Amino acid sequence: MLIRTKKDWELPESAVTSESAYRTHNRRDFLKAIGLGAAGAALASRDLLAATGGFPAKANPDFPASALKPTAEEFVTSYNNFYEFGTGKEQPKDLANRGWKTDPWTVELTGLVNKPVKLDVNDLIKQAGGIEERVYRHRCVEAWSMVVPWDGFALAKLVALADPKPEAKYLKFTSFLDPKSSPGQSSGNLDYPYVEGLRLDEATNELAFIATGIYSKPMPNQNGAPLRLVTPWKYGFKGIKSIVKIEFVAAMPTNTWKAMQSSEYGFYANVNPKVDHPRWSQASERVIGEGSTFIPKRQPTLMFNGYEKQVAALYKGMDLARNY
Amino acid sequence: MAVLEKLLRSKVVIWILLVLPGLWPLWPIFIRPNPSVGADPLKYILHHFGFTACVLLATVLTFTPLRVLWPKWGIAQALNRHRRLVGVVSFAYAMLHLTAHLVYETGLDWSQLGHVFEVATTKPFQLVGLIAFTILLVLTVTSPNAAIKALGGKRWKLLHRLVYVAAALSAYHQAAARKVFPMQVVWIFGPLLLLEIARIIRERKPKPVARKAAGNAEA
Numbered sequence: 306m307l308i309r310t311k312k313d314w315e316l317p318e319s320a321v322t323s324e325s326a327y328r329t330h331n332r333r334d335f336l337k338a339i340g341l342g343a344a345g346a347a348l349a350s351r352d353l354l355a356a357t358g359g360f361p362a363k364a365n366p367d368f369p370a371s372a373l374k375p376t377a378e379e380f381v382t383s384y385n386n387f388y389e390f391g392t393g394k395e396q397p398k399d400l401a402n403r404g405w406k407t408d409p410w411t412v413e414l415t416g417l418v419n420k421p422v423k424l425d426v427n428d429l430i431k432q433a434g435g436i437e438e439r440v441y442r443h444r445c446v447e448a449w450s451m452v453v454p455w456d457g458f459a460l461a462k463l464v465a466l467a468d469p470k471p472e473a474k475y476l477k478f479t480s481f482l483d484p485k486s487s488p489g490q491s492s493g494n495l496d497y498p499y500v501e502g503l504r505l506d507e508a509t510n511e512l513a514f515i516a517t518g519i520y521s522k523p524m525p526n527q528n529g530a531p532l533r534l535v536t537p538w539k540y541g542f543k544g545i546k547s548i549v550k551i552e553f554v555a556a557m558p559t560n561t562w563k564a565m566q567s568s569e570y571g572f573y574a575n576v577n578p579k580v581d582h583p584r585w586s587q588a589s590e591r592v593i594g595e596g597s598t599f600i601p602k603r604q605p606t607l608m609f610n611g612y613e614k615q616v617a618a619l620y621k622g623m624d625l626a627r628n629y
Numbered sequence: 630m631a632v633l634e635k636l637l638r639s640k641v642v643i644w645i646l647l648v649l650p651g652l653w654p655l656w657p658i659f660i661r662p663n664p665s666v667g668a669d670p671l672k673y674i675l676h677h678f679g680f681t682a683c684v685l686l687a688t689v690l691t692f693t694p695l696r697v698l699w700p701k702w703g704i705a706q707a708l709n710r711h712r713r714l715v716g717v718v719s720f721a722y723a724m725l726h727l728t729a730h731l732v733y734e735t736g737l738d739w740s741q742l743g744h745v746f747e748v749a750t751t752k753p754f755q756l757v758g759l760i761a762f763t764i765l766l767v768l769t770v771t772s773p774n775a776a777i778k779a780l781g782g783k784r785w786k787l788l789h790r791l792v793y794v795a796a797a798l799s800a801y802h803q804a805a806a807r808k809v810f811p812m813q814v815v816w817i818f819g820p821l822l823l824l825e826i827a828r829i830i831r832e833r834k835p836k837p838v839a840r841k842a843a844g845n846a847e848a
Contacts, residue, residue, distance in 0.1 A: 384668035392809060395665030447808075449669060494809050565809070584754040584805060588744075591669060596736065598658060598670045603736040 354408060354523045357427045358531075359436045361521040362456040368439035375440060376451040378520045380594045385527045386445065387546055389480070389489040389499070397527035405486040407530040407547065416553035417473035420466065426517070426531045432466055433458040436517055441537035443544075444576045444610045450590040455535055456518035461509040469505065469553045476503045477558035478534055479550040495561055501534065501545035502558035502572065504619075512537055512615050515548075538612040540574045571629040573620075576610035580626050630703070637707035640714070647718045650681045651725070675729035678722050679758075679806070680813075683799050685719035686765075687821045690796055694821075694828035713772055716792070720765040727762055754805040761798035764791050796821065 355361075364370065387397035390405075410426045430436060436456050443451045464476075480499040484491040490498075507513060514535040517524055524530040529546025536543050542562050552558075562570035569583050578588045589603050596602030609616050620628075636642045654674045657666040666673045692712050695705040734748075735741040749755040768789055770776070777785045800818040804810055 379664040380668040383664035388809070392807065392811070393665075394668070395663065398665065449672075581748075581752075584752050586744075586748045586752075591672070591733070593668045599674075599732070600737050601669065601671050601733060603734075603738075 355518075358517055358523050359430055360456065360518060360523065362436040362438045362518070364438040364440075368441065370438075370440045370454055373440050373442060373452045375454050375520075377594050381451060381453055381519060382525050382527060384451075384593060386447075386541065387489075387527055387529065388495050389487040389497070389547075390527065391489055392494055398525075400488055401526035401530075405483070405526060407526055410531045410549075412532065412548060413550045414463070414467040414553075415550065416477070417470040417555065418553045419468040419470060422467070429463070429466075429532075430458065430517060433462040433515075438521065439514060441512075441514070441535060442610050442612075443535075443537065443541060444590060444606065446540035446542055446570070446574070446582060446587075448582075448585055448587060448590050448606075449593055450604075450606075450610075451593045454520055455514060455516040456521060457514050457516035457532070457535070459511065460503075460513035460515050460534070461511070463515060463551070464505070464509055467551070467553060472555050473553035474505055475554050475557055476505065476508045477550075477552040477554050478502065478545045478548050479552070480545055481547045481549050496564060497561075498549075499545055499561045500558060500564075501543055501560045503534075503536065503543075504557075505553075507536070507616075507619055510616055510619065512612055538576060538609040538616045540576060542570065543574045573625075573628050575616075575620065575625065575629075576606060577608060577625055577629070578606040579608075580629050634703040634707050637704060638710060640711070643711045643714060647685070647715065650684075651678070651722065653677060671729060671733050675726060675733055676806070678726035678729055679803065682719050682722035682726055683803050683817055685715055685722060686792075686796055686799055687817045689715040689719060690792065691821050691824050694824040697828045698824070698831060717769050717772055720769040723762050723765050727759075754802065757798045757805070758802040761795045761802060764795040764798075768792055768795075 383398050384394045385397040386394065387401060390397040390400040411423055412426055412429055413421075413423045415421045415423075424432075436458055438454055438456050440452060440454045443453050478501045480497075481487075482490065482498040484497075487497075489495070503513065514537075515532055516529075516535045517532045519525070519528055524533065529544070532548055533546040534544050534548065543560075557572060560570075560572060560574075562574075563572055576587075581587050587606055590606045592602045592604055607613070654666075654670070654677050657663040657673070658670050689712055692705070692708045692715075695702070696709050699705050731742065731745060734745040749759050768791065771780065771785065771788060780788065796818065800814055803817070804814045
């Protein structure tokens with residue numbers, strides 16, 4: 306599927322996005338008007354966060370909303386895999402919003418780099434040149450998919466800031482570790498902190514993205530506040546949430562799911578309809594929020610989730626059935 | 630206790646207890662819509678029916694060991710009046726579960742049905758579920774009195790021992806349905822396992838001579 310369509314330069318933002326933003330504003334005004342003190346204050350500080358984070362972002366016309374239909378915002382923020390806050394899809398929305406602090410947030414760029422740095426996420430956004438909006442397909446390894454309007458910046462910009470040394474071949478991403486705020490970490494449903502990795506050339510691919518928001522708003526906690534990785538040609542579990550450290554390393558890092566069950570989850574995790582999960586098929590996917598209540602919409606899964614043109618060259622000559 | 634026993638003896642009460650779980654998905658889908666469920670309602674229904682089938686299967690299998698271990702306990706006696714009914718309804722939920730799976734995977738495009746079954750027979754997780762379902766199907770078909778007569782009591786009993794195989798396969802199937810081991814499998818099948826172990830110990834203890842006497846005393 307083509308995603309570069311020159312004509313889309315001219316098109317306005319998708320109706321879904323602007324409509325939901327409009328609704329949210331109304332609700333804020335309403336809450337303030339009826340004098341919900343605490344709620345009003347919390348929302349106001351979120352407005353502040355939005356401003357410092359550079360919201361609303363300009364849409365990147367290379368990845369337009371008009372080419373794909375975004376999934377309803379309430380599904381994107383209510384149907385989450387964030388095992389730090391429970392293995393149920395409905396749990397993160399509740400459990401990640403019970404006092405877990407994601408503001409302020411410090412990110413560390415370290416390892417084999419010329420410019421190691423530890424900085425506040427808002428400074429990182431500024432140094433990366435601000436944020437933009439991109440609409441990407443999102444395919445979970447569990448055979449469901451969404452379309453999400455992400456806000457953030459190209460991962461390549463972050464790599465440039467860190468200025469990797471020649472011996473750096475991989476990026477190792479580490480998420481937060483705070484068992485007191487994270488019921489999943491205190492129950493130990495996975496090995497924490499969550500770790501993910503990318504090859505350096507994957508990280509500098511134009512699609513690789515650090516998201517700091519969705520739907521023109523700062524990232525909700527349950528979606529991985531305040532910043533997360535988005536690699537739309539890979540299964541969702543590669544998209545590590547709530548990153549605290551990005552380390553440039555020489556050897557391939559072991560990602561959490563691979564460590565958990567290497568026969569089912571690999572390092573690459575590229576979306577591939579021809580390579581099944583050992584327990585289910587990856588040939589097609591359920592489109593979240595589409596179809597009727599009892600008859601869901603399914604569609605064939607595309608190679609590299611439809612981003613073959615941009616990323617296929619990264620894996621030239623590799624046996625993708627073995628390097629899953 | 631006596632009230633509970635009386636209630637559990639009633640077929641109507643048991644029917645209500647069996648049907649209510651099937652209606653549960655109406656709540657988060659229609660009555661108080663929950664977007665976490667609404668994002669993929671049929672998946673929720675599919676999991677819910679599978680879960681209910683497992684719970685009922687594990688529950689009905691505890692009835693016999695409960696009676697063996699506590700033969701004078703009124704509740705155990707009351708429950709044992711409904712073994713066949715609960716077993717058959719467990720199969721009914723397994724069938725709803727399979728039907729939901731087929732609709733979910735095909736999106737009602739029946740040309741995909743062959744592919745869905747092909748996947749089911751090549752993935753151990755799904756094949757195990759299908760075998761458990763087939764066992765429950767056979768047991769349901771042979772559950773009427775006429776079938777017992779036709780098969781003969783001994784053969785019928787032997788055949789219906791397959792229910793333990795179905796339970797073990799269901800426990801595996803349920804555990805394998807998630808990416809990390811779901812503790813609920815322990816809560817559902819753990820008590821059954823403990824009761825069966827206790828029952829086997831109880832039935833083995835008074836071996837050749839004492840066995841009959843003990844049996845009479847308990848009766």
